[in-house]
Amino acid sequence: MAQESRTSRDEIIRVSVTCLADFITKPGRSAEKRLRPFKFSKRGEGFARSSYYQAALKSIRAYHSQGNDITIFDQSTQELRALALSENDPRKRTKIEHNIETIAAYRKLYSKRRFKVLKNRRLEFPIAGIVVTAQPDLWVEEDGIQVLLKIGMARHSISYIDLVLSLLRKAAIRSGLKIRARNFVYLNVSTGREMICSGGLTRFNSTFSAAAREIAGSWPKIVSEPQSSSDADRPRP
Numbered sequence: 001m002a003q004e005s006r007t008s009r010d011e012i013i014r015v016s017v018t019c020l021a022d023f024i025t026k027p028g029r030s031a032e033k034r035l036r037p038f039k040f041s042k043r044g045e046g047f048a049r050s051s052y053y054q055a056a057l058k059s060i061r062a063y064h065s066q067g068n069d070i071t072i073f074d075q076s077t078q079e080l081r082a083l084a085l086s087e088n089d090p091r092k093r094t095k096i097e098h099n100i101e102t103i104a105a106y107r108k109l110y111s112k113r114r115f116k117v118l119k120n121r122r123l124e125f126p127i128a129g130i131v132v133t134a135q136p137d138l139w140v141e142e143d144g145i146q147v148l149l150k151i152g153m154a155r156h157s158i159s160y161i162d163l164v165l166s167l168l169r170k171a172a173i174r175s176g177l178k179i180r181a182r183n184f185v186y187l188n189v190s191t192g193r194e195m196i197c198s199g200g201l202t203r204f205n206s207t208f209s210a211a212a213r214e215i216a217g218s219w220p221k222i223v224s225e226p227q228s229s230s231d232a233d234r235p236r237p
Contacts, residue, residue, distance in 0.1 A: 013130040021163035031218035056102035105192045115140035123171035128209045129216035134171035165197035
């Protein structure tokens with residue numbers, strides 16, 4: 001017998017920005033199939049992303065905390081390459097290689113920036129019956145100006161990244177933060193380029209509301225399916 005849904009009608013439905021953006025930009029499958037991986041993710045978006053890019057983010061934080069010491073990137077890359085060569089599991093090896101690419105992309109774009117790494121925070125805002133949660137992969141400050149950075153192997157359309165950054169900005173504003181749109185940044189590891197949040201804050205409002213209502217209606221009906229133990233090693237958007 002299928003496991004009963006863990007969500008009652010009175011329970012708050014929380015979904016990540018990546019869940020909402022993914023839901024909007026990947027039509028064609030049922031709502032249940034699109035939402036199931038997000039509903040039954042045991043530790044949520046923040047853990048999945050930080051876990052996948054843990055090695056790269058650790059290197060980046062150490063780089064800035066130690067006065068932009070470039071040898072930290074060199075050493076981290078060397079260690080990860082050796083680890084990749086010794087790894088027999090193709091999926092785990094790919095994860096290591098993606099971390100190497102992340103360090104290289106970050107180094108190319110931000111090695112000269114004098115970032116101070118701040119404590120990360122989870123932000124959220126309500127919309128049409130659900131609560132959207134948002135957390136940057138890196139929260140930094142330079143000359144008193146905060147920058148929220150997302151990192152991913154973005155093989156999605158540009159519209160997906162626009163949605164993610166717009167949702168992150170909305171969550172930040174809802175939390176009382178005054179951060180300019182251009183300081184919400186997506187580092188696309190697959191291209192080595194950055195994208196910034198652009199356009200008006202309200203331009204996706206009707207799209208967000210319609211998707212949120214559909215999620216709110218579908219969420220209680222979704223039941224779990226067995227997950228592969230290697231799901232944590234899948235690339236994150």
